[in-house]
Amino acid sequence: MCYHGLIAAGFGGQGVMLFGQILSLAAMIDGKYTTWLPSYGPEMRGGTANCTVIISDEYIASPVLDEPTEVVAFNIPSMLKFEKNLKEEGLLFINSSVIDRKPSRKDIHVIKIPASEIADEIGNPKILNMVMLGAYLKATEAVSHDSIKEALERKLIGKKKDLLKLNLKAIEAGMREVVK
Template structure:
């Protein structure tokens, strides 16, 4: 049975919540059970933000995750906070554009993605979250690319619709980065 428990975390404004929403929607489109639980710090802007996503082939008893199988850290404070919660042999994906410290754990897989640099090369720093999503997809195969594409089309409507292509480019770039 496939089961993924993910914590995605960063500063508010880094696209952490959209990362989680797209991942959770894609899981639904793949016919899986899923939960998405957002958590915000007390600050109005620039504070911490994280979300927990569970993807399962079976019913999910609770959306709360104490020991995630994967952590996606968009910034250093998030890596420091959530690295220690990862299950043994879990996956830690870090945005190496902003995290210059090495994680302490030796019993986990560490994937460094220069998400901000890649997003900047694509022409829009705001898609760094989708670069991280692409890395997550490649590392875990938790959901299909086709379902992620469908989730983006459902979520980015109206004026945001013009952002679908660059977001898809960012996801593909993140996927390629994991192969390196």
């Protein structure tokens, strides 16, 4: 059975919500059940933002997660807030470009991705969310690569259509980083 209960968290403006939307849309394209539940801090940019995504082969009773199977932390406050709730043996993805400390728990698996550095190398710091998405996809195989591409094509419309190749490049870079 496929089940992924994920919390992605960071500062507003880091692309946390788009990360969750693309993942949830890709799950629908793959024919899975999914929920996406956003949560914003009081500020528009620079405040806290997180979203919960559940992906399952079975009907999902509630979009609320008490014990996620995976946490994707874009910054230190997010790691500190959500690491403690992560399921034992769960996956903690951290943006090691900005998180300079080790998680406190020893009963989880930590995947360090220098997402901000990779995004800068590709040429756009705003795509760090797609680097993290690529790492998440490679480690979990929660959805197919084709469904992610289709989800991006559906989401990046109008002027944003030009960003498709850049976002796919960032996803590929994140996937390669997990293999290292």
